[in-house]
Amino acid sequence: xxxxxxxxxxxxxxxxxxxxxxxxxxxxxxxxxxxxxxxxxxxxxxxxxxxxxxxxxxxxxxxxxxxxxxxxxxxxxxxxxxxxxxxxxxxxxxxxxxxxxxxxxxxxxxxxxxxxxxxxxxxxxxxxxxxxxxxxxxxxxxxxxxxxxxxxxxxxxxxxxxxxxxxxxxxxxxxxxxxxxxxxxxxxxxxxxxxxxxxxxxxxxxxxxxxxxxxxxxxxxxxxxxxxxxxxxxxxxxxxxxxxxxxxxxxxxxxxxxxxxxxxxxxxxxxxxxxxxxxxxxxxxxxxxxxxxxxxxxxxxxxxxxxxxxxxxxxxxxxxxxxxxxxxxxxxxxxxxxxxxxxxxxxxxxxxxxxxxxxxxx
Numbered sequence: 001x002x003x004x005x006x007x008x009x010x011x012x013x014x015x016x017x018x019x020x021x022x023x024x025x026x027x028x029x030x031x032x033x034x035x036x037x038x039x040x041x042x043x044x045x046x047x048x049x050x051x052x053x054x055x056x057x058x059x060x061x062x063x064x065x066x067x068x069x070x071x072x073x074x075x076x077x078x079x080x081x082x083x084x085x086x087x088x089x090x091x092x093x094x095x096x097x098x099x100x101x102x103x104x105x106x107x108x109x110x111x112x113x114x115x116x117x118x119x120x121x122x123x124x125x126x127x128x129x130x131x132x133x134x135x136x137x138x139x140x141x142x143x144x145x146x147x148x149x150x151x152x153x154x155x156x157x158x159x160x161x162x163x164x165x166x167x168x169x170x171x172x173x174x175x176x177x178x179x180x181x182x183x184x185x186x187x188x189x190x191x192x193x194x195x196x197x198x199x200x201x202x203x204x205x206x207x208x209x210x211x212x213x214x215x216x217x218x219x220x221x222x223x224x225x226x227x228x229x230x231x232x233x234x235x236x237x238x239x240x241x242x243x244x245x246x247x248x249x250x251x252x253x254x255x256x257x258x259x260x261x262x263x264x265x266x267x268x269x270x271x272x273x274x275x276x277x278x279x280x281x282x283x284x285x286x287x288x289x290x291x292x293x294x295x296x297x298x299x300x301x302x303x304x305x306x307x308x309x310x311x312x313x314x315x316x317x318x319x320x321x322x323x324x325x326x327x328x329x330x331x332x333x334x335x336x337x338x339x340x341x342x343x344x345x346x347x348x349x350x351x352x353x354x355x356x357x358x359x360x361x362x
Contacts, residue, residue: 035094038177040084040158040167047082049190049222049243057082057163059224060239068235072226079158080198081210081223085180089150090171094143095119095133098166099159101140106161108335110203111137114161118205119146120215122153127215132204140165153180155215157205160198184362185246188220192240193251196287197225200339207342212349217362219246230255232268241275247360248272248279249352253286253296253323254338261299269307273318280359285323287340287348289333293324321355 041056050061053076060068060076068076099115106114111134118132135142148154158164171177191197191210199208206212214221222243224236230252240248250269253261272281283304285297293301301322307315326348327333333344340348356362 034173035170036173036175036177037168037170040097040164040169043084043086043169044179045082045084046220047080047188047222049188049224055163057158057167059222064235064239068239069229069231069233072229072233072236075198075226075229077163078161078198079163080160080205080225081208081214081221082158084156084158084169085153086169087151087153087178087180088148088171088176090175091148091150092172093119093146093148093154093156094170095146095156096141096143096166096168096170097135097158097164098142099135099140099162099164101138108201108339109161110134112204113199113202113207115140115142115159116204117142117144117159118157118207119144120155120157120206121149122155123149127155129206132206150175155180155206157211160202160205160208183220184218185220185360187244187246188222189214189217189247189249189356190222190224190240190243190245191249191251192224192230192236193249193284194225194230194255195227196254196339197223197230197251198227199225200345201335201341202345203342207345209340209345209348209352212345213352213356216350216353217356219356219362225251228255231260232256232264234264234268234271237268237271237275241272245276245279247282247356248276249282249284249356251284253284253294253300256296258295258299261296261303265300266303266307269303269318273315277314278317280317280319282319282321282355282359284321284326287326287344288323289327289329289331289337289344291324291329293322297323319355319359321352326351 053061057079112132116134119130120127121130131146133144202208232252286294304320335341
């Protein structure tokens with residue numbers, strides 16, 4: 001028994017020392033003159049549905065303040081799924097960012113997942129994870145130095161749960177810094193929903209199911225997930241319709257009661273279709289590890305069936321993805337039988353990618 005206790009204590013000490021070493025690795029270093037720097041505000045950032053938002057890293061512009069629910073407006077000040085893509089022949093990429101001091105991390109999400117940046121590299125057509133890092137807890141400042149393969153395309157995700165106060169990318173002086181390749185679609189996919197859409201319990205920004213889906217499909221994705229919200233208020237149909245999208249994904253059931261679904265679902269879908277009649281809409285049941293759909297999905301599916309039967313031609317672009325299909329029938333795929341963990345998101349990403357691919361013919 002004592003040996004086990006000692007072993008556990010030694011393991012705990014080793015993990016603690018490892019975490020300290022990792023944190024030290026990302027402590028900001030002195031500014032060097034050997035790099036060319038690009039301010040994030042000057043970059044063609046992706047994942048932004050509104051180029052006129054309050055800052056380059058916010059998700060809604062000022063015009064929606066006082067129109068959408070206050071909680072939605074407050075939650076729009078996060079940079080979930082906003083990213084920078086570029087090609088460089090530098091042998092190192094440096095990412096610097098700053099967030100507000102004193103942020104209290106979510107108890108079920110790592111600091112990398114709440115305030116950190118996440119870097120991917122495209123090699124031979126496929127994206128590979130390279131490195132992730134969190135800011136210094138005391139200062140809110142982060143710096144991530146990434147050894148790079150010259151000529152490779154780089155993808156940098158901004159933090160999921162905060163809005164950076166500053167963001168910049170450095171490459172060796174005199175090296176190329178060109179835009180990333182063109183996406184398969186000229187228009188973005190817009191995903192509206194809850195905290196699950198907003199990243200759930202992902203360990204880092206590139207492991208949300210929305211980012212996994214976007215990389216697999218090679219599309220620009222606008223994330224309009226709002227924790228504790230995503231309740232299909234009609235004002236949000238106006239918000240979605242303002243974005244000229246290739247597809248709207250509506251994924252709100254986890255934050256709606258059965259009564260809300262009965263009252264709001266059909267008016268919301270009708271309004272969105274009226275505003276953007278040519279754009280496909282994918283309705284989603286709430287993801288579940290169970291073998292049967294949640295009661296909210298039973299109601300929303302009736303709305304879907306009603307509309308399809310009402311006018312098959314008008315509603316030809318309306319589609320449905322059951323929550324039962326989104327997760328494995330396994331209780332280990334979520335942290336609380338609601339929010340998927342990384343295991344759950346790794347399953348969900350390809351499921352959504354397949355659904356979107358079928359709808360858009362990708």
